Amino acid sequence: MNATPAPKPDAAAVHEPLIRIRGLRTVLNGKTIFDGVDLDIPRGRVTAVMGPSGTGKTTLIRHITGQLRPDAGEIVVDGQSVWKLGRDALFDLREKIGYLFQNSALLTDFSVFENVAFPLRQHLKLPEEILRNIVLTKLQAVGLRGAANLMPNELSGGMMRRVALARAIVRDPMLIIYDEPFVGLDPIALNQIVKLIRTLNETLGVTAILVAHEFSAVRRVADHIHLLAGGKIVAHGTPDELARGETPWTRQFFSGEADGPVPFHYPAPDYARQLGLSA
Amino acid sequence: MTALRRPGLFTTGIAQIGACGIFLLHILRALPRSLRYLRETVRQVFFVGAMSLTIIMICGLFVGMVLGLQLYHTLSIFGGTAALGTVVALSLYRELGPVVTALLFAGRAGTSITAEIGLMRATDQLDAMEMMAVDPMAYVVAPRFLAGVIAMPLLACIFNALGIFGAHLVGVNWLGLDSGTFWSNMTSSVDVWTDVMNGVWKSAVFGAVCTLIATFQGYTTPPTSEGVAYATTRTVVFSSIATLAIDFVMTAFLM
Numbered sequence: 170m171n172a173t174p175a176p177k178p179d180a181a182a183v184h185e186p187l188i189r190i191r192g193l194r195t196v197l198n199g200k201t202i203f204d205g206v207d208l209d210i211p212r213g214r215v216t217a218v219m220g221p222s223g224t225g226k227t228t229l230i231r232h233i234t235g236q237l238r239p240d241a242g243e244i245v246v247d248g249q250s251v252w253k254l255g256r257d258a259l260f261d262l263r264e265k266i267g268y269l270f271q272n273s274a275l276l277t278d279f280s281v282f283e284n285v286a287f288p289l290r291q292h293l294k295l296p297e298e299i300l301r302n303i304v305l306t307k308l309q310a311v312g313l314r315g316a317a318n319l320m321p322n323e324l325s326g327g328m329m330r331r332v333a334l335a336r337a338i339v340r341d342p343m344l345i346i347y348d349e350p351f352v353g354l355d356p357i358a359l360n361q362i363v364k365l366i367r368t369l370n371e372t373l374g375v376t377a378i379l380v381a382h383e384f385s386a387v388r389r390v391a392d393h394i395h396l397l398a399g400g401k402i403v404a405h406g407t408p409d410e411l412a413r414g415e416t417p418w419t420r421q422f423f424s425g426e427a428d429g430p431v432p433f434h435y436p437a438p439d440y441a442r443q444l445g446l447s448a
Numbered sequence: 449m450t451a452l453r454r455p456g457l458f459t460t461g462i463a464q465i466g467a468c469g470i471f472l473l474h475i476l477r478a479l480p481r482s483l484r485y486l487r488e489t490v491r492q493v494f495f496v497g498a499m500s501l502t503i504i505m506i507c508g509l510f511v512g513m514v515l516g517l518q519l520y521h522t523l524s525i526f527g528g529t530a531a532l533g534t535v536v537a538l539s540l541y542r543e544l545g546p547v548v549t550a551l552l553f554a555g556r557a558g559t560s561i562t563a564e565i566g567l568m569r570a571t572d573q574l575d576a577m578e579m580m581a582v583d584p585m586a587y588v589v590a591p592r593f594l595a596g597v598i599a600m601p602l603l604a605c606i607f608n609a610l611g612i613f614g615a616h617l618v619g620v621n622w623l624g625l626d627s628g629t630f631w632s633n634m635t636s637s638v639d640v641w642t643d644v645m646n647g648v649w650k651s652a653v654f655g656a657v658c659t660l661i662a663t664f665q666g667y668t669t670p671p672t673s674e675g676v677a678y679a680t681t682r683t684v685v686f687s688s689i690a691t692l693a694i695d696f697v698m699t700a701f702l703m
Contacts, residue, residue, distance in 0.1 A: 234579060260581040274576035277567075288580045291587075336580075 185248070187212045187344060187376045188233060193242035195228060202228050203239070204400035210378055215370050217379040217387045217408075220397035221422065221431045226380040227271075229397070230346055233378070234266060235259045247343065264292060267337030271349040273329040275321040275336075281308070282317040285335045292340070307335040311365060327358025334365060338375075345369065347379045351386050359386060366390045384423055388412065396422060398431055471664045474585050475593050481583060482590030489591040496557035496592070496659070497599030501606065503556050504549060508607035511548060512614025515539060519615075520623050529625055533634035536615040537608075541638065541647045545608040546600075547695050550654035553600060554687035558662035561592050562683040565666025566676035574667075589663045593656070600655025601648045608647070646702045650695065657694060658687045 188210035195202040202225035210216045218226050231237035232244055235251045244251045249262060275284050285304045289295055295303070308314040311331040321329060330350060337345055347366065351359050367390045369375055381387050387394065388408035396404040396411065396418060403418040404411060411419050421429030441447040455463070482489065515536050523529045565588060568574050574584045612634075619625040638644065662683045669679035 236575065236578065260583070263579055263581040266579065268576070268579040270572045270576055272572055274572035276573055276576070277571070288582075291580065291582045 185212075186210055187247055188378075189243075189245045190233075191243045193229075193232065193239050193244065195225065195232070195237075195239045197228070201400050203242075206242070206397075206400070206402055208395060208402060210376065211393070212376050213370075213374045214392040215366065215377040215379055215390050217381060217391035217394045218397055219381060219384070219387065219394055219422070222382075224397045225400070226397060227348055230348055230378065230380060234263065234268065234346070264288075264340065265343045267340070267342035267345040269330070269333050269337045269345065269347045269350055271352060273321075273326075273333040275329055275332060277321050279321075280317070281313065281319050281321070281324070281332050284321070284332055285339050288336065288340050303339065304335075307339050308332075310338070311335045312361070325358070327354050327361065330354065330358070330362060331365070334362070338369060338373075341373065341375075343376060345375055345377045347377065347381070349380055349382070351381055351383045359383075363389050384408075384412070398422070403430075467668070468660065468664050471667070472660055475590050475660070475663070478583060478585035478590045479594070481586035482594065485587055485591055488587065489594050492591045492595035493599050496553075496561065496595050497602060500553060500556045500599070500603060503552055504603045504607050505610050507548065507552055508545075508610030509614040511544060511607075512536065512540070512611030512616075513618045514614075515544070515611065516615030516618035516623075520619050520625070529619075530629045530633055532615065532619045532625055533612075533630035534637040536619075537612055537634045537638045538643060540608045540611045541643045543647075543695070543699070545604045545611065546647045546650040546654055547691060549600065549604040549607045549651060550658055550691040551688055553596075553603060553655070554658045554662070554684050554691070557596070557599075558658050558683045558687050559680045561596075561659065561662040562666040562669070562680045563676060565589070565592075565663060566669040566679050569667065569669055570671040570673075570676060584667075589667060592663055593659045596655040596659025596662075597652055598655070600658070601651040604647060604651035649702070650698055653694060653698065654691050657690050661687045661690060 186209035188208070190206060190208040193203045193206040193208075206229070208229075218229060220226055228237060232239050233246060233251065235254065238252055246262060247265070249258070251259070251262070254262060275281075276287060279287065282304055285307055286300055289300050289303060293300075305314055305317065308317055311334055313328060313331055313335065316324065316328065316332075321332070324332065334350075350362050350366070354362065363386050366377065366379070370377055370390070379387060379391055391408055394405065394408055394411050395402050398418055404416055412423055413419075417430045420426070421431060427433050437443070439447070516532065519535050520529055520532055523531060523535070565574075568584075568588065574588065577584045577587060616627075616630060620627045620630050665679040665683045665686070666676075669675045
């Protein structure tokens, strides 16, 4: 049997970052979320984006996936400038991206099996037997093959997250985005998700973006961390480098100090004046 | 200056109508793509149509009975009870059938559509579809819109049939009007094209308007429980007002 060898990827393209963000600027409701963010996401690595709540981590993801248009800047994913793509080209790009939502976002009318099968049914005309095998393989990978016939309301939070992960990987995407995958999980479920993310990256070499707060979990899976605060990337490096806390930002964030560069108080008028204690 | 900065009720209303119009254009653009999801459209016809049958049939029967009773007594003053079948049928076909069906549809199916899509929005299901490269306008909204346009005229016809049956029960079986007079006067006075079809066209338009409002309210609702609750209420209020206003305009043109 003479199999045609797969075309070798362009060496330059392999070394190019999968995602390149330059001069990103976003203002939402009068608040500056990003003020000139530059960021590269390398191929085949797990890159974490961390930062205090409300700093725009999910907004960054929404820019990358073409869900929210930034005010300025360029976002290039796999060589394509996201905000110059038409609707069909954007959907073609999204077909290569797996997205794990924070609240799983399972389709509540469908069983676990049908949720995982949904992207396949929508985009590929596969024979039912092949589709079934693919879905069961993905469910086996997340340990939920036995739950294929359950409905989403019969699952625990951790199980829902794992079903959503199976759905995200069902088409073997080039990029998986994990939006707060560890929130609300018990230690067992959290460890299962950590293990799955690491395994996916090691076995499939898939590029991953991880948005999370939990440093202890993130340092076990991420190759590189970007710390986002005040509309900019204030620190980046390997988990060990950032854990050393050499800047005020990293010191505050990774040691959990209540006050610091990220202020404890939301911007407010003078306290004494607001209480009527000063003239 | 404050008045300039804060949009008033009128401005907000105009903006909502404009946004709803743009939403309709998006639905129309998604309709060809939604034909891929024919099974979903059929499922929605079942949910908004067949599942509304009970309330439509019961209300149709009672509306017809009330009409029969009221009109019999009014017509008897002028000695015109023989026209009962005609008057009931014309009232139902031309006005009451399409309008009352639309109002019931807005309360039963419209709220259900708004709540369902609103909850899909609140739980990120619509965003998840977008991220799976599935257009929610084609997969979720357009099939429901089509289902409303298809189901409403059918429901209105069933409402009319039960209404006439109710009027017959009261007029003929209870008050003693001759059955032959009831039916023959009705069939000789009611024209299929001018009376029945006018009602069918009206129903189709009401179906489009009610499902447009329901899907728009659900799709644009703030992703909170309060947002979904308000959106559901707005669906009933706006659908009812729109139905009655459009009914007046259509009646003026179709008379």
